[in-house]
Amino acid sequence: MPDGGIGASSKRREDLRFLTGRGKYTDDINLQGQAHAHFVRSDVAHGRINSIDTSAASSMPGVIRIFTATDFEGVGGIPCGWQVTDRFGEVMQEPKHPILAEGKVRHVGDPICVVVADTLEQARDAADALVINITPLEAVLDMKAALAEGATKVHDDLNSNLCYDWGFVEENREAVAEAINNAHHVTTLELRNNRLVANPMEPRVAVGDYDFSTDEHTLYTTSQNPHVIRLLMGAFVLGIPEHKLRVVAPDVGGGFGAKIYHYAEEAFCTFAAKTIGRPVKWTSTRSEAFISDAHGRDHVTKIELALDENGKFLALRTDTHANMGAYLSTFAPSIPTWLHGTLMAGNYTTPLIYVNVKAVFTNTVPVDAYRGAGRPEATFQLERVVDKAAREMGIDPVELRRRNFITEFPYATPVAVEYDTGDYHATMDKLLQISDHAGFEGRAALSKANGKLRGFGIAHYIEACGIAPSNLVGQLGARAGLYESATVRVNATGSISVMTGSHSHGQGHETSFAQVVADMIGVDENQIDIVHGDTSKTPMGMGTYGSRSIAVGGSAMVRATEKIINKAKKIAAHLMEAAEGDIELKDGQFSVAGTDKSVAWGDVTLAAYVPHNYPLEDIEPGLEETAFYDPANFTYPSGAYGCEVEVDPATGKVTVVAFSAADDFGNIINPMIVEGQVHGGLAQGIGQAMIENCAYDDQGQLLSGSYMDYAMPRADDLPMFTVDHSSITPCTHNPLGVKGCGEAGAIGSPPALVNAVVDALQRAGHNVTHIDMPLSPDRVWAAMNS
Amino acid sequence: MHNFEFVKPSSVADAVSALAGEGAQALGGGQTLLPTMKQRLAAPEKLVSLSGLAEMTGVSSAGGVMTIGGATTHASVAADAGAYPGLAGLAAHIGDPAVRNRGTIGGSLANNDPSACYPAAALGSGATIVTNTREIAADDFFQGLFSTALDEGEIITAVKFPIPQASNYQKFVQPASRFALVGVFVARYADGVRVAVTGASEEGVHRWSAAEAALSANFSAAALDGLSVAADGMIADLHGTAAYRAHLVKVMTGRAVAAAS
Ligand SMILES: Cc1cc2nc3c(=O)[nH]c(=O)nc-3n(C[C@H](O)[C@H](O)[C@H](O)COP(=O)(O)OP(=O)(O)OC[C@H]3O[C@@H](n4cnc5c(N)ncnc54)[C@H](O)[C@@H]3O)c2cc1C
Numbered sequence A: 001m002p003d004g005g006i007g008a009s010s011k012r013r014e015d016l017r018f019l020t021g022r023g024k025y026t027d028d029i030n031l032q033g034q035a036h037a038h039f040v041r042s043d044v045a046h047g048r049i050n051s052i053d054t055s056a057a058s059s060m061p062g063v064i065r066i067f068t069a070t071d072f073e074g075v076g077g078i079p080c081g082w083q084v085t086d087r088f089g090e091v092m093q094e095p096k097h098p099i100l101a102e103g104k105v106r107h108v109g110d111p112i113c114v115v116v117a118d119t120l121e122q123a124r125d126a127a128d129a130l131v132i133n134i135t136p137l138e139a140v141l142d143m144k145a146a147l148a149e150g151a152t153k154v155h156d157d158l159n160s161n162l163c164y165d166w167g168f169v170e171e172n173r174e175a176v177a178e179a180i181n182n183a184h185h186v187t188t189l190e191l192r193n194n195r196l197v198a199n200p201m202e203p204r205v206a207v208g209d210y211d212f213s214t215d216e217h218t219l220y221t222t223s224q225n226p227h228v229i230r231l232l233m234g235a236f237v238l239g240i241p242e243h244k245l246r247v248v249a250p251d252v253g254g255g256f257g258a259k260i261y262h263y264a265e266e267a268f269c270t271f272a273a274k275t276i277g278r279p280v281k282w283t284s285t286r287s288e289a290f291i292s293d294a295h296g297r298d299h300v301t302k303i304e305l306a307l308d309e310n311g312k313f314l315a316l317r318t319d320t321h322a323n324m325g326a327y328l329s330t331f332a333p334s335i336p337t338w339l340h341g342t343l344m345a346g347n348y349t350t351p352l353i354y355v356n357v358k359a360v361f362t363n364t365v366p367v368d369a370y371r372g373a374g375r376p377e378a379t380f381q382l383e384r385v386v387d388k389a390a391r392e393m394g395i396d397p398v399e400l401r402r403r404n405f406i407t408e409f410p411y412a413t414p415v416a417v418e419y420d421t422g423d424y425h426a427t428m429d430k431l432l433q434i435s436d437h438a439g440f441e442g443r444a445a446l447s448k449a450n451g452k453l454r455g456f457g458i459a460h461y462i463e464a465c466g467i468a469p470s471n472l473v474g475q476l477g478a479r480a481g482l483y484e485s486a487t488v489r490v491n492a493t494g495s496i497s498v499m500t501g502s503h504s505h506g507q508g509h510e511t512s513f514a515q516v517v518a519d520m521i522g523v524d525e526n527q528i529d530i531v532h533g534d535t536s537k538t539p540m541g542m543g544t545y546g547s548r549s550i551a552v553g554g555s556a557m558v559r560a561t562e563k564i565i566n567k568a569k570k571i572a573a574h575l576m577e578a579a580e581g582d583i584e585l586k587d588g589q590f591s592v593a594g595t596d597k598s599v600a601w602g603d604v605t606l607a608a609y610v611p612h613n614y615p616l617e618d619i620e621p622g623l624e625e626t627a628f629y630d631p632a633n634f635t636y637p638s639g640a641y642g643c644e645v646e647v648d649p650a651t652g653k654v655t656v657v658a659f660s661a662a663d664d665f666g667n668i669i670n671p672m673i674v675e676g677q678v679h680g681g682l683a684q685g686i687g688q689a690m691i692e693n694c695a696y697d698d699q700g701q702l703l704s705g706s707y708m709d710y711a712m713p714r715a716d717d718l719p720m721f722t723v724d725h726s727s728i729t730p731c732t733h734n735p736l737g738v739k740g741c742g743e744a745g746a747i748g749s750p751p752a753l754v755n756a757v758v759d760a761l762q763r764a765g766h767n768v769t770h771i772d773m774p775l776s777p778d779r780v781w782a783a784m785n786s
Numbered sequence B: 001m002h003n004f005e006f007v008k009p010s011s012v013a014d015a016v017s018a019l020a021g022e023g024a025q026a027l028g029g030g031q032t033l034l035p036t037m038k039q040r041l042a043a044p045e046k047l048v049s050l051s052g053l054a055e056m057t058g059v060s061s062a063g064g065v066m067t068i069g070g071a072t073t074h075a076s077v078a079a080d081a082g083a084y085p086g087l088a089g090l091a092a093h094i095g096d097p098a099v100r101n102r103g104t105i106g107g108s109l110a111n112n113d114p115s116a117c118y119p120a121a122a123l124g125s126g127a128t129i130v131t132n133t134r135e136i137a138a139d140d141f142f143q144g145l146f147s148t149a150l151d152e153g154e155i156i157t158a159v160k161f162p163i164p165q166a167s168n169y170q171k172f173v174q175p176a177s178r179f180a181l182v183g184v185f186v187a188r189y190a191d192g193v194r195v196a197v198t199g200a201s202e203e204g205v206h207r208w209s210a211a212e213a214a215l216s217a218n219f220s221a222a223a224l225d226g227l228s229v230a231a232d233g234m235i236a237d238l239h240g241t242a243a244y245r246a247h248l249v250k251v252m253t254g255r256a257v258a259a260a261s
Helices: A015-019 A120-128 A170-182 A226-238 A264-276 A286-292 A375-393 A397-404 A424-434 A437-449 A470-475 A509-521 A549-575 A601-609 A671-690 A744-763 A777-784 B012-019 B033-038 B074-080 B085-092 B097-102 B105-111 B118-125 B209-217 B242-259
Strands: A035-041 A047-053 A063-067 A111-117 A131-136 A162-168 A185-193 A205-211 A216-221 A245-248 A280-283 A299-307 A313-325 A352-361 A453-462 A484-490 A496-500 A528-531 A583-586 A589-592 A598-600 A624-629 A638-647 A654-664 A721-724 B005-007 B024-027 B046-049 B059-062 B065-069 B128-131 B135-137 B156-162 B166-173 B180-189 B192-198
Touching: A035 A120, A035 A264, A035 A286, A047 A111, A063 A120, A063 A264, A111 A120, A111 A264, A162 A170, A170 A299, A170 A313, A170 A352, A185 A375, A205 A264, A216 A226, A216 A264, A226 A245, A226 A264, A264 A280, A299 A375, A313 A375, A375 A397, A375 A453, A375 A744, A397 A424, A397 A453, A424 A437, A424 A453, A424 A638, A424 A654, A424 A721, A437 A453, A437 A638, A453 A744, A484 A549, A496 A509, A496 A549, A509 A528, A509 A549, A549 A583, A549 A589, A549 A601, A549 A624, A589 A601, A598 A601, A638 A744, A654 A671, A654 A744, A671 A721, A671 A744, A744 A777, A777 B242, B012 B024, B012 B046, B059 B074, B065 B105, B074 B085, B074 B097, B074 B105, B085 B118, B085 B166, B085 B180, B105 B118, B105 B156, B118 B156, B118 B166, B118 B180, B118 B192, B166 B242, B180 B242, B192 B209, B192 B242, B209 B242
Parallel strands: A035 A280, A216 A245, A313 A352, A496 A528, A654 A721, B005 B046, B024 B046
Antiparallel strands: A035 A111, A047 A131, A063 A111, A162 A352, A185 A299, A205 A216, A205 A280, A299 A313, A453 A638, A484 A496, A484 A624, A583 A589, A589 A598, A638 A654, B059 B065, B065 B156, B128 B135, B128 B156, B166 B180, B180 B192
16 A cells, blocks of 8 residues: 555645645636626615616726616525524525615625726726715614514515524423423523634635637636535526536635625626626625625524433523524524534433524624534533533532433434434543643642633533435425535546545645545555536535535545446456456455456556457446435534633733643544644634624624734634544444544634633632633623622 | 825935825835725825835934934834833834834824824833924824824934833733733833823823822832722723723733833
8 A cells, every 4th residue: 555545644735836825716817808896885784775876987997887786687686595494384584685785785795786897996996986875774783672573674575583483392392491490400501602704814706707609607716615606696596507607616715614605796797797798807805805704603592401419411491592694695594503403412411402593684794604603602502501500510510521421322312313423431531631631730729829810621512514414404494405426537547536526625635535535446645636616527516514525525435436446346357357256456456366366556447448358348438437425414523622721810811721622533534634624623713712703883883894803813822732533433324434523623612711711710719600702801801800 | 095106215305305295195114004095095196105214214322312213114123222122122012023024113103003002112201203394202292093293294204212221011912903902111210200001092192190100109010009090081992991991001000010121
């Protein structure tokens, strides 16, 4: 076996181009004759558009055309990909999401019109000459107030600002209430999961092109899933059939969820390119990204945990208001429901659970999946309330968790999912070891001597990755299937191109995917290229999100490679005049069992394409296979996280002094890449817990609309991480036994951090039971001094 | 960004005459001005670059006074102002390396951002702002948020800092911008202690006279014990309430005194 393969920390081959500035991103694409689009966006949160006067602007130098909503009459709105059914069996309220605002603007950043000009500066100059008359309306911001009788409506044609009132499992509602009413102890916690802006390093870009000779449209875009964009935009917005629409997502500089969705700018550039007969390009500025990329999180929750006298969890009830923003982004309705409610059991045997979620429209940027998507919100409230319960009942937080851990698998939770494998005691043991939990008191004493308050916080998470069995999500309201595809194309000389429906935007697929195929065939991984991100090259794929790529995309690749190996064995059998059943493949050599006869991989691949001596009567020439893989279940990564903080009592400043993560990701393809994914996830989770805060004022103006006020985590905000993924319970239902690792860090870290700060403050005698994220110094100081 | 004309004069005199025209504006390191122009919040017709002027760059010390050219970068001050460690330390923690390699002391003082660091050093040192026409005492120079005693077209050519016996700047960073949420500069001179506060007040950089009196009598953090800072007039925003800022002023002052060397 050549070096590399499954389990090797192969260096990321894509880094050569990324780190030397040779990546090819969408903004690097410049087409002959391209025009530039500048979006004119609302600067009020809510208002009625009285008039748009384009006359002066239209005659400005370089202006090609100014588009308003009237240009899109007869064109569909931006579709939502998931329909949730509420507690009463009614489908959610689903407002139209026009490409350009029709009649009303509904959030700061809502696009009103677009100036297309020869240069971007000309487009911006002309935009300054537009006369747009808007009557501001009251902004709907607070979710609870938005649901009050007589509240101003974001969408006049809907009954109210309530998108849906979801209950899960509705049949358990009464039983849960009864268990809580009769319990020995009930711990209650009210909290907010703060709104975040994803801020991928590369802002969004779209370039639309149209070829009159072939009637073909091409959209280059910063997407995590080009086929999904082709489907949504082609079928629901612009009415372009798939064979006339190509969507390319080349190198993409980070997504974190915000680049899953179909956005108005993509449809606009595709539409406008045909209208004006020239390619049209739009590149988001960072300021625009803050008010037009989908935001994340933004839940307000009350959670109650009922326990018996021994600390056994009896029932759990949670009541959440989830902000949808002004319109429904592509997957928005599914995040607080199916990606959130189904995780409320966590790692515990709680027999009765009821989750209520009210999704609410407000005059803010739409909210959708952001690294973790629903699972961080579930984990945060659960791990916070468990910690609070431990403190209230005087039980050690580790011990309380252990008393309630699920230990037998498969385990069917009361919230409709079945965990296939896991070993939570093992990850907890590992965490206590790698974090030197036993040595904490000594470190706390040292901190105290230095005038600092030290605390240790634990969280144990479960998440559901590898989204998802298509028949299941179809029942739950998904308007798409969630399989993945791969084509393995073996070339005549034995080199291999793998066309995957997964998309890599920083995850290192070009390296780890090649390792899998190399391992299966026994060839050098450098003989294998991973091709992705172009609907004209890869089979219909659903893209990358929800830590699904190796679990679902990787499995499709395994299935296609198995087909390749089966066929290659037939060819090898023919070449060696042996029975097919006797052929073995090892290290890229086919041999006949029990003999010294063998042929090399390259001999077989050559025979496939130069079939002079070939079983033409039995099989076709060529060596190319496609597989679509639809998973049987979600995968369930889990892990124990430990955070150690020091609080400066004079200023409230929190310093994360240590962070340890003990994860069970199932089998590992490339340990280095997995560790990197955990590091990134931890940075984002710690960012959310410590400093990131997307905040609006009472007029609906974004207070943190730039890096001057929106704090991104930087290296010096973070400690060195201790990461371990040696606790492995392989997934039982996918061929690689993998579970996925992309989001875990962001899911498990916020509650660990908040638990650590509460621990530090309580050890110092402060009666603080909760502080809402981000735990900025002023909030911590206020909590200590209230 | 709108189009503009770019002028690179070779002397202060040329710069002054280039600035005399309508719509002309001085360009220091561009670390404040260029982002504002990119956002189209400023649209000068002509930029007059000061950064290449030899007569406006460099750090020198004589007779207990450190003179820093108005176009000297933060990085140069950090490296060359060793005779005034409190000041060199302040410069070393402005922004990031790119900002420090471009941004200038003249640009920072002329801009007078209420959260900027240099204004605290200038006011806390009782510095003299030297322009092409006159000398302005720091006490008269800062006139509230983003406002100074400078006239239209007037250039800061140098800043003269009396070197104290001991000094320190404590910056409590705002987590996003990493400007000062509250910054306090303390300088001890033979004739008394000066304390200047940035980031905190709606009036911009200011002196804390009660602390100056207490510290002049007893230069130790304990001297501040009986003092308190009122929250009235303090900035309240996403990153901190007025009460929190008022509290931080005292904490940071105490730390600056303890660290002063
Ligand atoms: C990312 C970032 C982080 C930063 N962090 C900090 C920080 O932590 N602390 C801090 O204090 N500052 C910080 N700054 C601001 C930085 O110090 C700027 O360099 C400074 O405020 C302006 O200096 P400049 O030379 O770049 O001026 P410019 O941007 O060129 O000009 C600013 C203004 O001053 C005028 N001007 C420039 N030079 C002169 C002169 N010699 N005489 C008269 N008028 C002049 C210009 O006309 C303009 O109005 C930061 C900036 C950035 C971009």
